[in-house]
Amino acid sequence: MINFHVERTSSVPAYAQLVRQVREGLRLGTLRPGDQLPTVRSVVTACRVNPTTVLKAYRELELSGLVEARQGMGTFVSGTLGHTDPHVMARLRTSLGRWLDQAREAGLEDEDVQALLTSVIVENSTRRSATPREAGGAA
Numbered sequence: 001m002i003n004f005h006v007e008r009t010s011s012v013p014a015y016a017q018l019v020r021q022v023r024e025g026l027r028l029g030t031l032r033p034g035d036q037l038p039t040v041r042s043v044v045t046a047c048r049v050n051p052t053t054v055l056k057a058y059r060e061l062e063l064s065g066l067v068e069a070r071q072g073m074g075t076f077v078s079g080t081l082g083h084t085d086p087h088v089m090a091r092l093r094t095s096l097g098r099w100l101d102q103a104r105e106a107g108l109e110d111e112d113v114q115a116l117l118t119s120v121i122v123e124n125s126t127r128r129s130a131t132p133r134e135a136g137g138a139a
Contacts, residue, residue, distance in 0.1 A: 001038060002031060006047040014049050018057035022066065026081040028089060037067060037075040 002025050006014045025031035038046070043054045058075050061067040066079040103113050 001036065004038065004043050004047055006049055013053075014047070015053045015057040015060070018043070018047075018054065019060050022057075022061055022077075023081060026066065026077070026079070028093075029082075029086050031077050033077050033080060035077045037077070039074060 002021060004018055004021055006017050010017065012020070022031060022037070037058070040051050040054045040058070043049065044051050047054075058067065058069065062069060062075075064079075066077065066081070067075050068078040069075050100113065103116075108116070
């Protein structure tokens with residue numbers, strides 16, 4: 001089961017943080033179809049947020065087809081994201097952990113790391129979309 005956390009100093013609204021955590025869990029394979037999300041009450045208690053915040057997050061996840069609410073039973077994961085082999089994800093996670101250690105040793109803080117990662121993602125996406133595909137190659 002996922003353990004939600006809400007960063008109060010974040011500029012991201014609390015409901016969006018909860019949605020992001022579920023989406024990340026699905027991408028990383030820590031959440032799978034059939035898994036039950038924590039009850040609204042337990043998220044309210046653990047994260048000290050308003051019940052409306054949790055309901056908004058769960059509703060957004062439901063509208064996107066990732067979870068389903070079952071009357072009297074709770075909210076369950078019903079969709080998936082990502083299709084990467086779990087072993088590949090584990091290997092990449094280990095490599096990224098080593099890289100993060102190097103970034104910390106270089107004096108980077110969380111916001112520095114996030115800015116760097118975001119800029120590399122954007123640059124890479126831009127470069128990939130600008131590179132013409134070879135004739136007959138897969139898209």
